[in-house]
Amino acid sequence: MPAKYTNDQTKALRRSILWRTIINAVLFTVVFAAAFLIVELLKPSLSNFVFYSLLGGMDYTLYNALSTLYYLGAALGYLFGIILIIRAGINRALRYFDALFEAVGGMLTHDDAPIDLPSELSTTALALNNIQAERERSERAAKAAEQRKNELVVYLAHDIKTPLTSIVGYLTLLAESPDMPIETRARYASITLEKAYRLEELIEEFFEITRYNLQTIPIERSRFDVTLFCQQVIDEFYPQAAARSLSIELDAPEELPTFADANRLSRVFNNVLKNALAYADEGSTVDVHVGESVIGTTNWLKIMVVNRGREITPEHLDRIFEKFYRGDDARTTSSGGAGLGLAIAREIARAHGGDITAASENGMTSFAIWIPQAGF
Structure with missing residues (x-):
């Protein structure tokens, strides 16, 4: 519980117990004083009654002793009453602790019922209910992530079997048919190589799942030309783009020095x-815009990737950067991955002190990579 809540609650309890004790003590004193005053006013009549009726008007020593005991008893009675009031205040404080222990015990036993405490502990009740709600949200998120991870492991295991079966089948045909025509042999060898590449991708995703620990991403910044850097990455995607008649257009300054971890940013x-x-319409153009933006006092490197294709719903946009999250369409494509790529990209950007944002409207989907820049 934050120190502010603790301090506020301690002050509230102290005031509540102190004022209750003071009020009870004052009320007791007023009642006791009133009773003592009434007795004092009636004392002459009571004294005559005690002296003549009970003692027979004979023994002054016993009468004086009773008078002394009366005042001593009154003093002791008042002191005993004050002690009882203080004890009641202490017991009330202990009951607060009992209520707190019971509430915390309910949280530890995963009792989902709302925590209800006395009004004096309203601050603590609010804090504990917030903690319980956050714990429940974390548990649900962890279970959902674990379920998605398990589903993907099963999915990838099943997917691995498909290309592996094809590889074994085609290699068996090549081994058992040495007189196969050269054209057919070349076609089978090409298909086998394609399946082997797919198998390599799936196995790499298995490794990605096992070593996924984004909280420990090391960042080693250096200075480099981000325009040349982006062009080199784009060139690597030429075969993939050409296979779907896609073109990639780079809009960037002739030279743009930047300060970041080149290896990590390359992955982003x-x-x-x-x-x-993967999700652009066939035959369309994917645009890459590179530039700098000044927001407040910070200079930002901005890399925006825009493609035309099926629009992403707001619900998917909210979750697209979650680890192991995959949209339904991804499961039906042969290139569907484990749902780690964008999650890892965002974590690397955030490790730089930046972020990635996404937007999708009217069939145009854009991802913007933001990396803060130090002065050169």
């Missing part, structure tokens, strides 16, 4: 561009 741009090519 690679993952974003790969996603854009």
Whole structure:
């Protein structure tokens, strides 16, 4: 619980117990004083009654002793009453602790019922209910992530079997048919190589799942030309783009020095561009815009990738950067991955102190990579 909540709650309890004790003590004192005053006013009549009726008017020593005991008893009675009031205040404080222990015990046993505490502990009740709600949200998110991860492991395991079966089948045909025509042999060898590449991608995704620990991404910045950097990454995607009649257009300054981790940023741009090519309409153009923007006092490198294709719903946009998250369409494509690419890209950008944002409207989907720049 934050220190502010603790301090506020301690002050509230202190005031509540102190004022209750003071009020009870004052009320007791007023009642006791009133009773004592009434007795004092009636004392002459009571004294005559005690002296003559009970003692027979004979023994002054016993009468004086009773008078002394009366005042001593009154003093002791008042002191005993104050002690009882203080004890009641202490017991009330202990009941607060009992209520707190019971509430915390309910949280530890995963009791989902709302925490209800006395009004004096309203601050603590609010804080504990917030903690319980956050814990429940975290548990649900962890279970959902674990379920998605398990589903993807099963999915990838099933997908691995498909290209592996094809590879074994075609290699068996090549081995058992040495007199096969050269054209057919070349076609089978090409198909086998394609399936082997697909198998390599799936196995790499398995490794990605096992070593996925984004909280420990090391960033080693250096200065480099981001325009040349983007052109080199784009060139690597030429075969993939050509296979679907896609073109990639780079809009960037002739030279743009930047300060970032080139290897990590390469992976960010690679993952974003790969996603854009996978979901772009066949025969369309994927645009890459590179530039700088000044927001407030910070100079930002901005790399935006825009493709034309099926629009992404707001619900998917909210979750597209979650690890192991895959839209329904991804499962039906042969290039569907484990749902880690964009999650890793965002974490690398955030490790730089930046971020990635996404937008989709009217069939145009854009991803913007933001990296803060130090002065050169």
